[in-house]
Amino acid sequence: MDTAELIITEAHGLIQSHGYHGFSYQDLADRLGIRKPSIYHHFPSKADLGRAVVARYRAKIGAVATQIKIAGDIEPWSALSLYVAPLAEIGRTPDQACLCAVLGGEYLVLPSAMQDEVAAFYRDQIAFVTELLDRGRRIGAFQFRGEPAAMARLAFAAIEGGMAIKRALDDTSFFDGILATLRQVLGGDGN
Amino acid sequence: MDTAELIITEAHGLIQSHGYHGFSYQDLADRLGIRKPSIYHHFPSKADLGRAVVARYRAKIGAVATQIKIAGDIEPWSALSLYVAPLAEIGRTPDQACLCAVLGGEYLVLPSAMQDEVAAFYRDQIAFVTELLDRGRRIGAFQFRGEPAAMARLAFAAIEGGMAIKRALDDTSFFDGILATLRQVLGGDGN
DNA sequence: GTCTATACAAAGATAGAC
DNA sequence: GTCTATCTTTGTATAGAC
Numbered sequence: 001m002d003t004a005e006l007i008i009t010e011a012h013g014l015i016q017s018h019g020y021h022g023f024s025y026q027d028l029a030d031r032l033g034i035r036k037p038s039i040y041h042h043f044p045s046k047a048d049l050g051r052a053v054v055a056r057y058r059a060k061i062g063a064v065a066t067q068i069k070i071a072g073d074i075e076p077w078s079a080l081s082l083y084v085a086p087l088a089e090i091g092r093t094p095d096q097a098c099l100c101a102v103l104g105g106e107y108l109v110l111p112s113a114m115q116d117e118v119a120a121f122y123r124d125q126i127a128f129v130t131e132l133l134d135r136g137r138r139i140g141a142f143q144f145r146g147e148p149a150a151m152a153r154l155a156f157a158a159i160e161g162g163m164a165i166k167r168a169l170d171d172t173s174f175f176d177g178i179l180a181t182l183r184q185v186l187g188g189d190g191n
Numbered sequence: 192m193d194t195a196e197l198i199i200t201e202a203h204g205l206i207q208s209h210g211y212h213g214f215s216y217q218d219l220a221d222r223l224g225i226r227k228p229s230i231y232h233h234f235p236s237k238a239d240l241g242r243a244v245v246a247r248y249r250a251k252i253g254a255v256a257t258q259i260k261i262a263g264d265i266e267p268w269s270a271l272s273l274y275v276a277p278l279a280e281i282g283r284t285p286d287q288a289c290l291c292a293v294l295g296g297e298y299l300v301l302p303s304a305m306q307d308e309v310a311a312f313y314r315d316q317i318a319f320v321t322e323l324l325d326r327g328r329r330i331g332a333f334q335f336r337g338e339p340a341a342m343a344r345l346a347f348a349a350i351e352g353g354m355a356i357k358r359a360l361d362d363t364s365f366f367d368g369i370l371a372t373l374r375q376v377l378g379g380d381g382n
Numbered sequence: 383g384t385c386t387a388t389a390c391a392a393a394g395a396t397a398g399a400c
Numbered sequence: 401g402t403c404t405a406t407c408t409t410t411g412t413a414t415a416g417a418c
Contacts, residue, residue: 003401017299017300018297018299018300019210019212019296019297019300021210021212021213022212022297022300024392024393024394025393025394025395026392026393034401034402034403035402035403035404036394036395037395037396037397037402037403037404037405038401038402038403040394040395040396041401041402042401044395045394045395046393046394046395095299097296101295101296101352101355102296102297103296104292104296104352104355104356104358104359105210105288105292105293105294105295105296105297105355106209106210106213106293106296106297107355107358107359108208108209108286108358109208109209109210109213115359118359119359119360119361122356122359122360123360144376145375146372146375150368150371150372150375151372153353153365153368153369153372154349154369154372154373154376156352156356157348157349157350157352157353157356157369158345158348158349158352159348159352160352160355160356161292161295161347161348161349161350161351161352161353161354161355162344162348162352163352164292164295164296164298164351164352164355165295165313165347165348165351167295167298167299168295168298168306168309168310168313169310169313169314170310174344177341177344178344178345178348180341181337181341181342181344181345182345184336184337184341185335185345185376194383215410215411215412216411216412216413217410217411225384225385226384226385226386227411227412227413228384228385228386228387228413228414228415229383229384229385231412231413231414232383232384233383235413236412236413237411237412237413383418384417384418385416385417385418386415386416386417386418387414387415387416387417388413388414388415389412389413389414389415390411390412390413390414391410391411391412391413392409392410392411392412393408393409393410393411394407394408394409394410395406395407395408395409396405396406396407396408397404397405397406397407398403398404398405398406399402399403399404399405400401400402400403400404
């Protein structure tokens, strides 16, 4: 893997646990076993690096959604499980959280390029969940009242909020519980 | 109002928008029109101040819950509205968020006294909502399936998550929408 | 209780050699 | 592409006068 990619990976981990303002190029250099100025060769400023980290994460999570959309006829409950899988994995760890759940707290003091990426992430995800819920209910798989868009916002807010809360409560099953309750709300007895 | 209280108030505002690591005693001094060392007279360290800010917020939100519990026979939908009112007010602003929604992102790099306060806040709130939902369903006001505790966790996660997301989406009605959908999930057509 | 002055460390960043 | 050396600013904090 090339160095830039390694830097992004390590930075992702640091932001996820420490926040954007909670990590420094020095932390990064220590973990990578290189010197601070070497990082500047790849990312001329911390804001550039931050933007790259969120952009890659957005692309990664977005790719899952895209694959589900391409195979347009996946059974809605399965599609939901597929979509939620990478988030659930993060949710089961004691110290990680969705990158954008962490950055949401710092939003107003983020470099503007990062703000744009974070906002785009939220919008993408809510749009995808909206589509999924809409189709699922039309087909008869989901049963909930109200607008799919409204339910999607609730679901996504709970996912992001759950990520933040579970670390403080030190309960690795907290997030899975949120997901299970969400499934129940969507009308089945779960999966 | 005494100076310590003024400092806490100003610090609360700064943390709410900038996060704990995003504000300094200098920022605070500028806003208060005093000098940095004067703040140290009241709060010997930034961690002390941070703890005091969260403690006061926790007491404030907790007081609402306590009042509702004392008057034990309030109609559940009204009790919910009362409880949610101060949060809804924050939610309607473009740049504020629940203090603990912001601090959740920074949780792992918070001074441990602050971590304790934040975790206690989450626990308090979830416990209160659990009680409220439980009683409400017994009485027949709410109609949802599953454990009250599970539904309370979902509701509270959505509240905290919604606070963070709405700032990025720059949509002042986003949070009210979350609340409305939550009411719908609890079984009525809203209020 | 508030001030001036200052210590000390860390952060973001650049210059220029290899 | 990575290094050493260095600059500048900011952040947390203390000493001690008023």
